[in-house]
Amino acid sequence: MDQYHRLSDASADSSASDHSMNISAGVIKVLKKHGYTIKKELGRGGSGIAILVEDTEGDPFVVKQMNSRDGEELDTVKKEVEILKTLNFGYVVTYVDSFEDKEAGRIYIVMEFCEGGDLSKIMETQKKESFFEEKQILYWLVQICLALQYLHERRVLHRDIKPQNVFLTEDDYISLGDFGCSKALERDDEYACSVVGANLYVSPEVYEKKHNSKSDIWSLGWLLHDLCMLDVWVSIYFFSQ
The missing domain is CATH 1.10.510.10 (Transferase(Phosphotransferase) domain 1)
Structure with missing residues (x-):
């Protein structure tokens, strides 16, 4: 079991409290162009960022900003989008929209925000x-x-x-x-x-x-x-x- 470890209270608290707005101006600009205002960063991984946003009516959504410069990674993200588009069920996160910033090599997936x-x-x-x-x-x-x-x-x-x-x-x-x-x-x-x-x-x-x-x-x-x-x-x- 040496490949696994429990998430300690310290690491959990650190993750939960890390809501820094270290989001690039390019990401902010693209989201604003599509009608979304950034509220805070929810999480960050090797392939992208999860961001809480609001639309022009003040409704909250989650945007997954995925890096897509790598061909294999781009294919994976596009497959995820295609699967999400086909799903419509009460117990599955709802897909809202997606768009691509080809110049920066980023894909954005807009989804339902789960407040809990x-x-x-x-x-x-x-x-x-x-x-x-x-x-x-x-x-x-x-x-x-x-x-x-x-x-x-x-x-x-x-x-x-x-x-x-x-x-x-x-x-x-x-x-x-x-x-x-x-x-x-x-x-x-x-x-x-x-x-x-x-x-x-x-x-x-x-x-x-x-x-x-x-x-x-x-x-x-x-x-x-x-x-x-x-x-x-x-x-x-x-x-x-």
């Missing part, structure tokens, strides 16, 4: 008090299962089920998000062949490069374990073809 945050942050807060009640866990679990059922009926594999990718709305409803690792299959008996996702949550057959919708269920099992035990993990990602 993600499950990993909620679990960290809950650890300071007590375990979740069983009925609360079941309430969330049923909604995640319905989201996965919706995806799998459309031959879409999420491939990155973990607390950080399960969001809550203001009314405590689940919204499954982050489809950067997802894959759309062409037929029911097809298998995905790439190794992606947070390695704590991926099923054994993923490493054999032959997996299908059942692998999402394996990941869901780990997520259920985390909700019951309040274990929050950070793990290395594997990306290979």
Whole structure:
């Protein structure tokens, strides 16, 4: 288990408090051009930034600014957009819009803002008090299962089920998000062949490069374990073809 480590209270607090507005003027200009005003930075990774914005009517949205200068990375982002465009379900994060800044090599994906945050942050807060009640866990679990059922009926594999990718709305409803690792299959008996996702949550057959919708269920099992035990993990990602 040396590849995994729990997210410490210190690192969680650091992440939660890092709302610096270190966003380039180019990003601000592009978002303003499309009618969005930046409120704050929500998170930052190797491939881009998540930004909370408001439209001209004051409604909040999340914009994922993805770097796209690398051809392979650009293809991955475009596939994510194409999958998001096909999804319309109450327990899946809603796609709003997307646009590209070709000169700067950036793609922007506008999505529903989930005011409740993600499950990993909620679990960290809950650890300071007590375990979740069983009925609360079941309430969330049923909604995640319905989201996965919706995806799998459309031959879409999420491939990155973990607390950080399960969001809550203001009314405590689940919204499954982050489809950067997802894959759309062409037929029911097809298998995905790439190794992606947070390695704590991926099923054994993923490493054999032959997996299908059942692998999402394996990941869901780990997520259920985390909700019951309040274990929050950070793990290395594997990306290979």
